[in-house]
Amino acid sequence: MPSVPDYSTAKEPQLVNWAKEGDLQSFEELVSRYRDRAYARAFSIMRNEDLAVDLSQNAWVKAWQRLAQFHGEASFPTWLNRIVTNLCLDELRRRKRARMDSIEEIEEATGPVENRMEIQEVDPMERLNREELRERIDAAMAKLSDNHRTVLVLYEYEQIEYKHIAEKMGTSIGTVMSRLFYARKKMAALLGETLKRDGLIE
16 A cells, blocks of 8 residues: 655655646645745735735646646746736736726816826935834835836846846836836835934934
């Protein structure tokens, strides 16, 4: 009688191979190991807990369906993060289209609305420890637009090149560079406002 595999101690490649053979329990072990990481990636882009849960769960469904396409060029969590990221980008595009439809309807009735934002030159990183800085960055990220936050996440955290970000977001390299520049400036402004409010800078 064959022994039951010890899923909890099995290495990631072995779990993936078992899952490819239809072993659902090995896939459940992968979910257990990387569930939090998938959620964190979805939340870093969407900044919404409910959406992050839904999209990360959808990513696991797609990962199971597409497991035969995973050939081990990258680690399993890296491959999974790509699925999560693509689902988030799809959702942002869908929401952008819905917003544009609503904006067009409003502008037909009231005329165009312009948003103006003052960019401040500040150095917000002084006198902060790592944990405090992480908290302030997280709060500032939540205030960025979907496009600017996504570019920042893909470039700074995913370390994806401009051209690949442009492909993922369906835009030009110039637009990606512009959004990244704006996102960094806006982050500096938001962090500066927070530090002034807390009395950490003049």
